[in-house]
Amino acid sequence: MNRIVLNETSYHGEGAIKEIVNEAKNRGFKKALVCTDPDLITFGVTNKVTNLLDEAKLAYEIFSKVKANPTIENVLAGYNAFLSAKADYIIAVGGGSAIDTAKAIGIVANNPEFKDVRSLEGVAPTKKPSKPIFAIPTTAGTAAEVTINYVITDAEKERKFVCVDTHDIPIVAFVDPEMMSSMPRGLTASTGMDALTHAIEGYITKAAWEMTDMFHLKAIEIISKNLRGAVLNEKHAREKMALAQYIAGMGFSNVGLGIVHSMAHTLGAKYDTPHGVANAILLPTIMAYNAPATGTKYKDIAKAMGVRDVDNMTQEEYRKAAIDAVRDLAKDVGIPSDLKSIVKKEDLDFLATSAYADACRPGNPRDTSVEEIKELFLKLM
Numbered sequence: 001m002n003r004i005v006l007n008e009t010s011y012h013g014e015g016a017i018k019e020i021v022n023e024a025k026n027r028g029f030k031k032a033l034v035c036t037d038p039d040l041i042t043f044g045v046t047n048k049v050t051n052l053l054d055e056a057k058l059a060y061e062i063f064s065k066v067k068a069n070p071t072i073e074n075v076l077a078g079y080n081a082f083l084s085a086k087a088d089y090i091i092a093v094g095g096g097s098a099i100d101t102a103k104a105i106g107i108v109a110n111n112p113e114f115k116d117v118r119s120l121e122g123v124a125p126t127k128k129p130s131k132p133i134f135a136i137p138t139t140a141g142t143a144a145e146v147t148i149n150y151v152i153t154d155a156e157k158e159r160k161f162v163c164v165d166t167h168d169i170p171i172v173a174f175v176d177p178e179m180m181s182s183m184p185r186g187l188t189a190s191t192g193m194d195a196l197t198h199a200i201e202g203y204i205t206k207a208a209w210e211m212t213d214m215f216h217l218k219a220i221e222i223i224s225k226n227l228r229g230a231v232l233n234e235k236h237a238r239e240k241m242a243l244a245q246y247i248a249g250m251g252f253s254n255v256g257l258g259i260v261h262s263m264a265h266t267l268g269a270k271y272d273t274p275h276g277v278a279n280a281i282l283l284p285t286i287m288a289y290n291a292p293a294t295g296t297k298y299k300d301i302a303k304a305m306g307v308r309d310v311d312n313m314t315q316e317e318y319r320k321a322a323i324d325a326v327r328d329l330a331k332d333v334g335i336p337s338d339l340k341s342i343v344k345k346e347d348l349d350f351l352a353t354s355a356y357a358d359a360c361r362p363g364n365p366r367d368t369s370v371e372e373i374k375e376l377f378l379k380l381m
Contacts (some may be wrong), residue, residue, distance in 0.1 A: 004250075010174075016176035038064050068097055072151065089132040099170070118154065121359070122161075140183070164359065175238040191245070198252045200326070212255045217246045308324055
């Protein structure tokens with residue numbers, strides 16, 4: 001048996017955020033906690049949402065202490081802000097960090113027995129859905145607005161933990177490319193490669209099936225055609241990337257990921273490495289490692305990436321072609337090719353052990369070990 005969980009409602013395209021007011025009024029909501037980060041306030045991005053609330057005379061308070069890799073302390077501060085505001089729903093404005101923080105706040109607010117936050121790791125037995133969340137992504141990569149996952153950093157233990165809970169999914173997503181128009185080049189590149197990683201890992205994960213395959217292959221195709229243009233701030237390409245990352249999220253949220261994400265999570269926790277950058281550096285090398293366990297799937301990936309004459313290639317050739325296409329795209333958008341400036345050799349045992357324990361690792365198509373993950377880190381150094 002397979003299961004698909006998606007938002008109740010999602011709006012796509014320029015002007016999508018204008019529907020926030022109608023959705024809030026139609027659902028009878030009284031006051032929002034707007035969960036965002038300080039940079040988005042500084043650059044006037046969050047204001048695009050709060051201006052709409054002001055015009056409609058909808059009450060809200062702002063919580064803007066979200067960090068790039070949100071911590072347990074972040075979540076508890078947001079939870080206390082939600083209670084203090086006497087809010088009845090959350091509007092998350094930002095990338096994966098803001099939306100993940102909102103998910104954890106919403107879950108704890110309705111399931112206070114998980115207030116320690118650590119107990120939410122894995123598949124926690126929460127009894128009630130999150131407080132209602134409206135999710136407005138400002139990056140084209142994480143797809144947190146449509147997934148049942150969120151990631152929190154345990155700063156004390158220098159690790160990230162993945163939470164998987166159907167109760168956490170935002171009830172409405174507003175995927176408006178205008179909210180992403182101010183993304184700088186580097187962030188556009190890294191979040192776009194994050195979306196590609198979601199699509200590729202979701203396509204080859206052990207739980208993949210026909211419906212999610214459909215989402216993932218289409219996402220790979222759109223990303224390969226548009227990420228370069230999005231980095232150059234071409235409007236049409238940005239619009240396509242906003243759609244592609246959501247489509248990838250529809251897939252991987254329901255079937256899981258693999259060790260690219262396991263390894264990226266530990267890099268983010270240990271060194272605060274941006275998640276998309278970590279994924280992009282790791283992806284080609286891990287694809288090569290996983291190739292023997294992927295059957296003919298790399299042929300499909302190569303085709304979706306725009307590689308020509310794939311049907312006339314041998315298995316070895318089309319696998320290499322798929323990996324090379326991913327590596328070329330990462331290079332073209334300015335992603336580093338190795339971990340030399342990030343990983344310290346003395347941390348390798350910790351990194352490998354942490355990555356092996358990560359919730360994404362069991363979905364990897366090739367069974368692995370702590371030692372093999374350590375070797376993969378070494379290979380990228």
